[in-house]
Amino acid sequence: MASPVQLIVGLGNPGPDYHRSRHNAGADLLEQLATQHQQAFSNTPKFFGLTGRIFSGSSEIRLLIPTTYMNRSGQAVAAMANFYKIPAEAMLVVHDELDLAPGIARLKQGGGHGGHNGLRDIIASLGNNNNFARLRLGIGHPGDAKRVADYVLKRPPVAEAQLIDDAIAASLNVIDDLCQAQWDRAARNLHTAA
Numbered sequence: 001m002a003s004p005v006q007l008i009v010g011l012g013n014p015g016p017d018y019h020r021s022r023h024n025a026g027a028d029l030l031e032q033l034a035t036q037h038q039q040a041f042s043n044t045p046k047f048f049g050l051t052g053r054i055f056s057g058s059s060e061i062r063l064l065i066p067t068t069y070m071n072r073s074g075q076a077v078a079a080m081a082n083f084y085k086i087p088a089e090a091m092l093v094v095h096d097e098l099d100l101a102p103g104i105a106r107l108k109q110g111g112g113h114g115g116h117n118g119l120r121d122i123i124a125s126l127g128n129n130n131n132f133a134r135l136r137l138g139i140g141h142p143g144d145a146k147r148v149a150d151y152v153l154k155r156p157p158v159a160e161a162q163l164i165d166d167a168i169a170a171s172l173n174v175i176d177d178l179c180q181a182q183w184d185r186a187a188r189n190l191h192t193a194a
Contacts (some may be wrong), residue, residue: 003087003090005061005091006059006062006084007064007077008061008091008092008175009063009064009065009066009073009091009092010063010094011073011094011119012065013153014067014068014069021152021153021154022096022139022152022153022164023096023139023153025096025137025139025164025168026095026096026118026135028164028168030064030094032168040052048067048068048079049065049067049068056179062084062086073119074123074125077122078122078125088131091132092132092178093132093133093134093135094137095116095119095134095136096137096139097136097137098115098148100136100140101138102140102156102167103138103163103166104138105135105136105138105167105170105190106135106138106190106191107133107178107183108133109134110130110131110133111130111134112130113130133178137164137168138167173190174186177189
């Protein structure tokens with residue numbers, strides 16, 4: 001990855017009904033990241049989300065959890081990116097990934113939305129720019145496309161939730177590398193952690 005990360009976005013749905021659901025894995029990671037840095041989120045209506053910041057070395061990194069529903073995530077991302085003049089190349093979007101098993105986390109640079117409504121809306125809201133990095137947190141697949149919508153909105157069983165938490169913990173260990181544009185080192189550490 002060429003650019004240091006300036007904005008980390010954690011995708012999820014707002015409200016207690018969705019708390020700790022599979023679809024909220026990205027938001028869960030951001031909450032843990034903020035806690036790790038002893039930072040709190042503020043509800044920021046002009047960015048349609050919860051916002052915070054951390055420091056990596058001397059660099060300020062903005063955090064965003066959209067409070068729109070998943071399929072309108074781009075509204076929040078575009079608002080913050082435009083306000084702070086953050087290019088897509090300097091964004092990391094953390095999201096749940098059906099195509100990876102629980103416990104697996106993978107980095108990816110650019111690409112399509114893969115059917116993920118949050119990514120689809122972000123790409124559209126950035127003017128069809130998909131050149132942002134993704135941190136994909138595996139949640140597994142229910143095995144039937146018709147069951148996906150219900151599956152992602154439910155909380156996983158305890159053993160599965162622990163695997164997702166393990167992947168989040170491994171991911172948190174490489175955030176500093178990503179913020180410092182050490183993409184190869186972050187990928188090597190994360191992809192061998194599982």
